[in-house]
Amino acid sequence: MMPALPSAPPQLVLRDIHMPPSPSWWPPAPGWWLLAALLLVLLGLGVFLGLRRRRRRRACQRVLAEVSALDACHADDEALARGLHQLLRRSARRYDATAVQKRGDAWRQTLARVKVKASTVDVLMLLEQRMYQPMGTFDRATALAATREWLSAAWRRQPRKQEAPEHA
Secondary structure, three states, X not given: OOOOOOOOOHHHOOOOOOOOOOOOXXXXXXHHHHHXXXXXXXXXXXXXXXXXXXXXXXXXXXXXXXXXXXXXXXXXXXXXXXXXXXXXXXXXOXXXXXXXXXXXXXXXXXXXXOOOOHHHHHHHHHHHHHHHOOOOOOOHHHXXXXXHHHHHHHHHXXXXXXXXXXXX
């Protein structure tokens, strides 16, 4: 037989263990705040880039629609060449502020700043000659295709604009 355990004095009797309450879900830990801030920044950046891309795509579509409108309204090759040339010069101002004043080799260099084939630039250079030589040969389809190709490439991304030289 086992001896009986001595009874403990009343002040030494242990009570049941009470666990602390579970942590509240609010406010979240600092790591969650950082993650939320990062997600908000990424969301804002995505919206900004998406809107910028959309605006650029719409501008490109408007310019290409203008090429189609020029083709539709000008039956005369000389008038079409003049309209396409003016549209190219207006669009080239995105790359060079003095593009509207350039002629010859300087104009070719401005056109060449856009990444297109050399044959496209050659066709675009013929537009200027066609405006002043009404009896020359002119292939409308080739000129329209070259203009569309150059404008699409030019409006695809925002260029760094070349500053106009200061006059003394």
